[in-house]
Amino acid sequence: MSKNSTPLNERSQYLLKTLINCYVEEGAPVGSKTLAESAGLNISTATIRNVMANLDSMGLVSAPHTSAGRVPTNMGFRMYVDSMLEFSPIENAIKEKLQLQLNADQDKDTLINMANNLLSDITQMAGVITLPKSGQLNLRRIEFLPLPDKKILAILVVNERDVQNRIVHVDKDFSQNELVKISNYLNQHFMGKDIFQIRSLLIKEMQGARTQVDELMAAAVNLADQALKPDDENESYRLQGQANLIRFNEADNANQLQQLFQVFQNKRDMLGLLDRCIQAEDMQVFIGSEAGIEGLEDFSVISVPYGTKESTLGVLGVIGPTRMEYSKVISAVNITARFLSLALGAEAK
Structure with a gap:
């Protein structure tokens, strides 16, 4: 993932991080008073407005309406993901559920479907998984x-x-x-x-x-x-839980929702993006327009490879709004892919 090299002092970083956390939780522009209360810093709202104006000029936040507070831009989310993220530990109940349901007693196709379904349920977003390329199948x-x-x-x-x-x-x-x-x-x-x-x-x-x-x-x-x-004549990837995205504010516009589902139906665009994820061979986070697909401007794609010790079989991930809890979602994607890989490794023996 690309790195944003724009330098910020410690206070500006902290306020940007706090603003993003407030925006993710509330889904509305964050005003100076709310930001001051959430940040817990002994500074005036006027000082916060000056910092916000500076962040605005750097393209990290924007004001959708006059005097309505500010929201993070995709560039602001990128800086947050690259340099401010603190990963949340996965709940033991989720770990136990993944370990129980992703076991080597099931065939590969069942494991792949199960992992995608579980990830969609855990994150309440759209799960996406690429299918392994078919080798010799006797x-x-x-x-x-x-x-x-x-x-x-x-x-x-x-x-x-x-x-x-x-x-x-x-x-x-x-x-x-x-x-x-x-x-x-x-x-x-x-x-x-x-x-x-x-x-x-x-x-x-x-x-x-x-x-x-x-x-x-x-x-x-x-x-x-x-x-x-052959599998590639039938499907190359599977989507699960697309309807989850309807509940987010980003998808409340009928035209925007229609564009989003057209992206899902356009296999060429999706396959191109997922191929980029596979070739990267590590965690990928595409925020908004970084995906290069019209219709995903307000959504992010997070993916990580899965497979056996011998080879990478594909990528598993989610598609959700840019306004997401990246720490929790990234952790969920990582651990689901890990349990899937363990099950596939054991299943292949």
């Missing part, structure tokens, strides 16, 4: 279960014990007996092969049959083609 077993509305649940066991569930949309209803025959065929002929190669092998096999293709074979090709798609 099929151990595949099963299909019929669902209503012409849908089928495909259950894949790949490598040693990684279980993946995918919904497949079909043109007709299949009986359980038909699905068992299809899964038996796939398991018998393709067990141990890379799941991405199975699709092309099936299609080649079907194209090579000059005579009328068996209906069961055609169904197997169709189901396998959808169920065995």
Whole structure:
């Protein structure tokens, strides 16, 4: 994260920090009288106004309305995060919950979803996690279960014990007996092969049959083609708890809220930002316009890598308003990623 090198004396730093803490708590511009009471310094409101005017001229605070007090700017938040932050210890109850629910008895996909859900719940913000890049995934077993509305649940066991569930949309209803025959065929002929190669092998096999293709074979090709798609064709990251952001004042404008959710839907922008986080290989805090994405000007993105000792698998983080308790949120992101990494490391053995 970039550093703000603007020098401030001790009193100015303390007042800026106090102003930010008041603003985070109340969500409203902070006046000189309130700031004086909160700071607990034996100085006049006139002195505080002079300090605020100086901070304003440096671009660290601004006055949204005349005589309405001041709010920190994104630059002020950046200085606060870089040089004034005191990290809050995580409550034991939260640690115990993370340790209990992020355990190695679960498969990778479950752990990833669980970590994202827990982080969103803990911070009451939007959780975001990138999915590991798919390496060699060898099929151990595949099963299909019929669902209503012409849908089928495909259950894949790949490598040693990684279980993946995918919904497949079909043109007709299949009986359980038909699905068992299809899964038996796939398991018998393709067990141990890379799941991405199975699709092309099936299609080649079907194209090579000059005579009328068996209906069961055609169904197997169709189901396998959808169920065995690479992860990056389906999704590259997951969001959880976007609705949490509606409760913040920053999101009370309908147009602003619409822009925010458009950012979530625009995978190109989000993936570009998350790729920057992965490449950095350490904690990243993007405040407002630092993310370089229109619609995130009043929001911050905090991320940290997760993975095993052997490799980084992705990043886990939150998207929330710039008016957030950075010390608590950063601590929550860090410890959640740590427990996820521990579980994945044990799960991979």
